[in-house]
Structure formats: C-alpha cells, structure tokens
Amino acid sequence: MADTRGTTVNATAASLLGFLHNGPMSGWDLVATAQVCIGGFWTVTRSQVYRELSGLARAGLVEELETQARDRKPYRITDAGRAEFAAWISVLPEPEVIRHPLLLMISFGEHVPASVLSEAVAAHRSTHEENLRRYREQKDAALDDPYAAATLDFGIAYETMVLSWLDGLPWQ
Numbered sequence: 001m002a003d004t005r006g007t008t009v010n011a012t013a014a015s016l017l018g019f020l021h022n023g024p025m026s027g028w029d030l031v032a033t034a035q036v037c038i039g040g041f042w043t044v045t046r047s048q049v050y051r052e053l054s055g056l057a058r059a060g061l062v063e064e065l066e067t068q069a070r071d072r073k074p075y076r077i078t079d080a081g082r083a084e085f086a087a088w089i090s091v092l093p094e095p096e097v098i099r100h101p102l103l104l105m106i107s108f109g110e111h112v113p114a115s116v117l118s119e120a121v122a123a124h125r126s127t128h129e130e131n132l133r134r135y136r137e138q139k140d141a142a143l144d145d146p147y148a149a150a151t152l153d154f155g156i157a158y159e160t161m162v163l164s165w166l167d168g169l170p171w172q
Contacts, residue, residue: 007088008059012044013052017061017077017085024065026072027053036138037148040131040155056081106169114171125166132159 009017019025019033027050034044053075056062061081065074077085102124109117135155142148 007084007091009056009061009084009088010052011042012048013056013061014085014088015042015044016049016052016056017081018089020062020075020077020081021085024074024076026068026074028072029074038151040135041151059084117171121166121169125163128159128162128166132156132163135159 007014015034015038016030019030019037025033027046030053031044031046031049034042034049038044053062057064057075059080060078061084062075062077065076067073102120105112105117105120135152139149139152139156142152
C-alpha cells in the first residue's frame with residue numbers, strides 16, 4: 001500500500017506537485033526534472049508520472065494547460081494542489097527501508113561463485129564511482145540552493161561510504 005502520509009497523494013504524486021511549484025511543466029519535463037533532482041534516491045518512471053498527473057488532474061490538484069510544441073501538455077499546480085503538497089510535506093516521513101541487491105547477494109556469498117561475486121562488486125564499484133563523480137559536479141552548480149546542496153551532500157557521503165565499504169571487503 002502506498003504511503004500517503006495522511007493525505008490523498010502518494011510520495012511520487014507529491015514530488016510532482018513539488019516540482020510544479022516552480023512553474024508549469026509537461027510530463028516529459030517532470031520526468032527529466034525528477035531524474036536530475038531526485039533520481040539518485042527516488043525512482044520515478046515515465047509511466048508513473050503520466051498516471052499520477054492524470055490522477056492529480058482528476059482530483060483538481062493540477063490543471064492541464066494548452067498543448068505546446070511536440071504535443072507536450074503542460075500542467076500547472078492549483079491552489080488545492082499547493083495545499084495538498086503542504087499537508088503531505090509537513091508530515092514526518094517514515095524511516096527508510098534499505099533494499100540493496102548487492103548486499104543481499106553478499107549475505108549469501110558462500111553460495112556464489114567467487115568470479116560472479118567479483119564481477120558484481122566491480123560493476124557496483126563502477127556505478128558508485130560514476131554516481132559520486134556526477135554528484136560532485138552537480139554540487140558545484142547547487143551552491144545557491146541549500147536544500148539541493150544538502151541532498152547532494154547526502155549522495156556524496158553515501159557514495160563515498162559505499163566505495164569505502166567495497167574497498168574493505170575481505171576478498172577484494
């Protein structure tokens with residue numbers, strides 16, 4: 001069951017309302033914005049965005065504007081949408097749940113061929129190195145926004161910790 005935090009919207013819909021505070025955006029724009037701004041810690045798919053926008057429009061939380069170039073339909077947050085977002089964002093979030101596929105694999109490492117484990121660790125190392133590089137680049141551009149900077153600081157600390165942990169694995 002989706003956590004609506006005592007409101008009518010779930011976290012994905014709430015994030016779309018949050019982005020729409022910055023001005024009207026199409027579904028395509030929202031997908032791109034989500035990938036850049038929250039993609040490192042919150043997965044939002046294209047199909048989710050369009051499904052949520054449809055529901056938000058039916059609920060009167062966003063309104064569709066006139067279709068633009070390339071048949072992109074922009075949406076604007078309504079006053080009701082702002083109120084719903086304010087209600088959602090003011091509730092303390094639940095503790096996060098860690099779901100880490102590599103950690104699951106390692107927990108059963110005695111049943112995994114060493115070559116498979118090494119390959120998985122190397123692939124994850126590469127991904128985390130790339131994430132760290134990207135977060136550091138984004139951090140330079142986010143210095144004017146303390147909230148974006150704090151989010152990126154978390155990403156940098158997380159990726160640094162994972163790489164340190166990978167370095168400390170006894171068989172590496």
